[in-house]
Amino acid sequence: xxxxxxxxxxxxxxxxxxxxxxxxxxxxxxxxxxxxxxxxxxxxxxxxxxxxxxxxxxxxxxxxxxxxxxxxxxxxxxxxxxxxxxxxxxxxxxxxxxxxxxxxxxxxxxxxx
Amino acid sequence: xxxxxxxxxxxxxxxxxxxxxxxxxxxxxxxxxxxxxxxxxxxxxxxxxxxxxxxxxxxxxxxxxxxxxxxxxxxxxxxxxxxxxxxxxxxxxxxxxxxxxxxxxxxxxxx
Numbered sequence: 001x002x003x004x005x006x007x008x009x010x011x012x013x014x015x016x017x018x019x020x021x022x023x024x025x026x027x028x029x030x031x032x033x034x035x036x037x038x039x040x041x042x043x044x045x046x047x048x049x050x051x052x053x054x055x056x057x058x059x060x061x062x063x064x065x066x067x068x069x070x071x072x073x074x075x076x077x078x079x080x081x082x083x084x085x086x087x088x089x090x091x092x093x094x095x096x097x098x099x100x101x102x103x104x105x106x107x108x109x110x111x112x113x
Numbered sequence: 114x115x116x117x118x119x120x121x122x123x124x125x126x127x128x129x130x131x132x133x134x135x136x137x138x139x140x141x142x143x144x145x146x147x148x149x150x151x152x153x154x155x156x157x158x159x160x161x162x163x164x165x166x167x168x169x170x171x172x173x174x175x176x177x178x179x180x181x182x183x184x185x186x187x188x189x190x191x192x193x194x195x196x197x198x199x200x201x202x203x204x205x206x207x208x209x210x211x212x213x214x215x216x217x218x219x220x221x222x223x224x
Contacts, residue, residue: 031210042216043157043201056211091156098210099145104156 004105006092012111013082021077021108023092031095032075033102034067038088049075050098082112115140117204119215127223132189134200134218139183142207146178148187149201151217157201161187192222
């Protein structure tokens, strides 16, 4: 596609529920990244994919967070048993390869109530 | 812990002036450096990338890199009110796959 597509754009969920966030990168971009941005804060690295391999999962905050990617295509970020501190904008980005600048999606705003 | 430091601002400049944004980083092996612009409520947008020491110009924007001093800057000439945004400095770690973002500098350009 022309840009990085994320869905849903907004998600309100009850504490304790599981949520799944989706990212569709730019076609041909081999690298895909997930970041989290809390209100008024900077970008917090979560995970990186090169193809469908995740060489760096160091940013995942807890074992409630997991992510997968199908080939060089769609990625899903799953948060189990959501907590209020998970409320944030989750940003996905893709790049042509490592070391290149990113194109970000418009993000998923997650609110846990 | 590898870090990217920016002055949070706000930096306020009059329309038509030069805005100067600065950033320092801790990973001496870093090779790729970026500036992103983020409007309120929007996603970051890549505006400049720089990979070697010196200056790189693109329109009204100039990125400057000094690897010896571990310092990156962004100059915006002829600042416009539409340049008002948060500017994020980003540095890719040595090894090439993880990019660390600074917390951003808020810029206000007064008409």
